[in-house]
Amino acid sequence: MTGGDGGRSRGMEMLRWLLRRYGAMPFAEAEAAVLASEELSPLRTPAELRVAMLGLRRDGVLLAARNRWGDRTLYLPAEELAAWHSLLFAAVPEPLPFGERIVTAEGPARCPGPRGRAPLSRQLLRTWADLRRRGGLPLTANGALHRARAAKLAEAMELAPQELAPLLGAAAADDAAIQAALFLAIELGSELGVLGRTVGAIEAGSGDGWSGFDGTMEELDALLHSLLVRHYAPGDPGLHFAALSLGRLEPNRWYLERETREAFGMTERQPGRAGWDAWLRAAACFGWMEFGRRGEEETIRWTVRPHVGVPGKPGELSVPSGSSVPGVADVPERPVVYVQSDLEIIVPPEVGFGMRWRLEEIAERIALDHVSTYRLTRASCENAVRLGLRPERIAETLREAAGHALPAAATGAIEDWLRDVRTGEQAEAAGHTLRRSAWLAGPLLLLPRPEPLRDCEPDGSVPSRDELFPGLAAVPPAWLAQTRRYHASTRKDMAELALAWRTSLRIEPDGGGGYSFIPESLERLGESWSLVGRVRDAANGDVAAEAVAADSVMSARGTDRVALSVDSLGAIRLELPPEPRREL
Structure with missing residues (x-):
């Protein structure tokens, strides 16, 4: 990536450090070079690291x-981080063998998480359907959510404001904190084309003629994971790095947490350690991790398959080459639901998702679980028609879902219930039909998203x-x-020049030997x-205390400082890293 094997090594080393330290957040070059020289081992000069960054810039990285x-x-670039992460942190830890005795717990004391939380996909389906x-959810004259109606809807989400704080920051702790989970549900619904905004309300699209995301609920969780990582995690580099790292683990397999952390270079003293713990807890709160x-x-262990890639477009799940979403290859071509004679529906x-969305439109929800159940009732049919669904579409939806004709008793009950109900045309005249054509263009954004480059060119x-290296041309070549x-x-x-350039000096004392010295003051x-x-x-960056005269050494162990008299330095030379050579 940069000139010579040493240059390439420093370039990759610097890229690893930048990804873990800053993620997709911008940084000042000089500050990064100094921090990296303090945190990387073996010792590196800021000059070497600036040259490494120059090579990364020339390579377009x-x-x-x-x-x-x-x-x-x-x-x-945020969209390239997942690819770089998989290249630079290739050593993914091995899961524990099957049969290991694991006792489920609330998690580490530093980041306890809830147990038995419903996956985010189910929480969102429940909220969107409600x-x-x-x-719909009415808006006030100034465009804010109707507070009382919003608070009622927010009850469908199991997420507490403090659980969203790592992703949403101050938005999860302000005066409207009770609505933070609802704001997230609305934004994600808008991203998937489920929700939209009209002049006076947030509305949900009809399931009739649904053309949006139609994967399984497990695939929806994978997509939601990707959206959260892409839109909300980048504001905290430690959180972002944790999401990228943990997202590479296999689902439904146990891993040692310490071993996993160490595999991705996240030690106890790493600045991003708090973000690592925060993402573990967030994943548990979203019902994705145990x-x-x-x-x-x-x-x-993940209870869903996480996905960290970038979808091709909203609502579309892009699966990396060589991987798969569980269940896709094994499910029937047209999965069906089971409609019982008493109009109970087993899903x-x-x-x-598309069929589930239509069932939420016409039936009463009994249980939303791994296997969900609904029941068609007079009230649910009347409500569906009130919202603009043609009466005949209710029976048609059930037939499509079941893949065959309905029991005669079920068909008769539906006809009796809907005989005197208003038609869809009447409901539309009353203004109840939810049409996407009336939605305002653009995404529905209620929460702050990190945009650190918004005012930059x-x-x-x-x-x-x-x-x-300012003034290099005037320096004597010798x-x-x-x-x-x-x-x-x-x-x-x-x-003084070495200090200004933040580079090293080669020193050869009169008594023999030699060493590289990184001056700091x-x-x-x-x-x-x-x-x-x-x-x-x-040669190798190791501390060489034995080469320093004993009367000049304050301390020469590890990163401790050494004091040398300028009068007794002996022979010296300025050391500059070689020019980076384009490799990509």
């Missing part, structure tokens, strides 16, 4: 933008080497090419100067 004041920031049964214990070890798990320029003895004032000038020491920094071996 890292992009730049400028705000209205001209300040430049760098960022990784909104439709009520004829916690357990194997002895004293904490375990996790197996493989029935698609793309910056396609790539800095030259002289920009990375300072960069030869390790030699210089006058004390020249050594001080070279030390130049301090007055009586009539002379003291250079404070860290020591490393130029």
Whole structure:
């Protein structure tokens, strides 16, 4: 990716660090170089890391933008993070063997989660259907949700405001916190084409002639996971990294949580550790993840198949090459429901969302579970017609769902109930028919989404080497090419230049040996100067304390600082990383 094997290694190393540290959020180049030099091991100079970022920019991996004041920031495109994650963090941990004794639990003490929570797909179906049964959700004159009606609808969601805080931030803790889950349900419904906005209300589309998402509920959860990762997780890099990492685990298999965390480089001291814990808890709150214990070890497993790719368009689930959504290959070509003679309707798990949406329109819900049940009643039929469904479509919908003619008793009951009910045309005249043609264009956004580049313009320029190292052209070539003895004032000038460029010095003391030194400050020491920094071996980055004169060492273990007298440095040379070479 950058010049030479060492350059490529540093480029990939820097990309891994950037993905984990910043995710899709923009960052300042100088700040990132300094932070990376402190957090990466073995020791790296900010200069090496700036050059590594330059290589990433030339390769088109890292992009730049400028705000209205001209300040430049760098960022990784959000739509490419999942692909880079799978490449850079290829070592996915192995699940525990089948038959391991796991005791389900509320999760680690640091991020306890609920047990037995319904998957988000069911919570949303219930909320969307309730909104439709009520004829929509009215808006106030200033476009806000009708508070009392919204609070009633929000009861269908099991999510508490504090459970949404990692994804929604302040929006989950403000005065309207009770509606945060409902806001999320409305936005996701709009994304899938289930809900839309008219001038005065939020409305649900009719199931008659449904042409939107029609996968199973399990596939809907996979799509919802993808939408949450894409739209809401990027605002917190730690949360985003956790979502990408955990999304690569197999569903319905137990994993050791600590082992999983370590496999993706998320140690106890990583800045993104809080985001990791927050995503674990969020996944449990969405009904997607279970916690357990194997002895004293904490375990996790997905109860749905997570998906982190980007759908081709709203409502369309894109499955990565070589993978599959469970059940797709094995389900019947036309999954059917079972209509009993008493008009109870049994819905197996493989029935698609479109048919479930139509059943919610015409029948009363008894249980929404892995296998759901409904019942057709006089009241449900009358409500369906009131909302604009033609009476004859009720029986037709049931026949389509069952795949065969209905029992005679069921057909007779439906005809009796609907004999005196208004026709669909009358309901439409009364203004009850829900038509997508009346919806206002554009997505329904009620919650803040991270848009850090909203006021920025793309910056396609790539800095030259002289920009990375200001004044390079005026530096004597020997300072960069030869390790030699210089006058004390020249050594001080070279030390100041190394500090300005945030690069290292090659030092060869009079007593023999040599080492690479990363200066961090130049301090007055009586009539002379003291250079404070860290020591490393130029070949492999390891600390080389034995090469430093004993009377010059404050401490030379790990990342502790070393103080060297400028007068006794011996032969020195400025070290600059090589020019990056385009590889992609």
